[in-house]
Amino acid sequence: MKKIFPLILLIFLLITSLCSAKELDKRWYWFFSNSEVTEYVDTETLTYDASNDIADCWILQNIPNEQKKRLMHMKIHFKTNKVQIFEIALYPIRGGSEISHNNAMGEFITIIPSTDYETLKKVVAGLVDRDNKLKNKENNSPKYIDDSNKIVIPSNEKNPLEQANQILIKRYKPVIAISKFDENGFVGLTSDKEIIIYNKPNDMIASVPYTTEYFYLKNNYEMYSNGSKSYDPVIFTMTVINDDKDSVDKNLGKWHGNNHLIPMYILYDLDSNNNIKAIQAYSANSLNPSHYHETINNGTYVLLAKTLFTHADSLNKDIELRKIKFQKPLNNY
DSSP states (O other), X not given: OTXXXXXXXXHHHHHHTOOOSXXXXXXXXXXXXXXXXXXXXXXXXXXXXXXXXXXXXXXXXEEGGGTEEEEEEEEEETTTTEEEEEEEEEEETTOOSOOEEEEEEEEEEEOOTTSHHHHHHHHHHHHTTHHHHHHHHHHTSOOOOOOSSSOBXXXXXXXXXXXXXXXXXXXSOOOSEEOOOBTTEEEEEOTTSEEEEEETTTTEEEEEEOOGGGGGGGGOEEEOTTSOEEEOOEEEEEEETTOOTTOTTTTSSEEETTEEEXXXXXXXXXXXXXXXXXXXXXXXXXXXXXXXXXXOOOHHHHHHHHHHHHHHHHHHHHHHHTTOBOSSOOOOO
């Protein structure tokens, strides 16, 4: 309920800017037309965050054949080439009361070439000056001095990480940096840029591609006018090492030998102490899906993801302490 009033107010303000079907406020920027629909993006509410390469926007679709206009709130994930839809409101094209209003719950749709969403992506990139903002972000990032394609640790900083590597080395691969090691397990970083997750209660190992996104989970949110925060979902593929092929979730994702590649869609929140609390995890029956509608029934998969989320901060601190350097920043996800 906390988020409903700000959203209703914002939608009301957007609707008041729609003077008529033929005359729009200058804030609405045209980006697409065909025989069925004409589409605009609102330039006043349009925002862009270079740290995660995501734009937040409202679009208007005028549908003359149906005498309707559709107002949609969405995020454009440039790196994953997806749009994420949150709100859909339908109105009469010439004004009047709302016909319907749906909460799309952050549904993801893959951007297909030669469609209105592809045009929207290109237009928004220009409106927010994406290329320059990404360039400035890269220029302000730490300079990396490694000439190889691997992470390196200065020789005087190398530590054996014995406890973790005694567990990992015979079952997968060793790590060169490690998070806190507690009753739930740990996460570690390998020399070939992979994050290893060890869930101690279930003695399970998984891996995910390295990205700095995990280190900034607490900062990846949208602030509402009442002070509440909505944290953006995190999407990644988790590989469960030597998984059980009779797992209740054996049909999720894809198998590569005995390793199970599982697409993960994670929702999370923080408690009063600013610590990540219970997470919600969803998946799909294929890799790179357009929707994540499958419930994860194997609790171990959820615990592996939770171990990653709750140990990422301390892994980042250990990486900094060991002065691990990269050839180039790795923040793709």
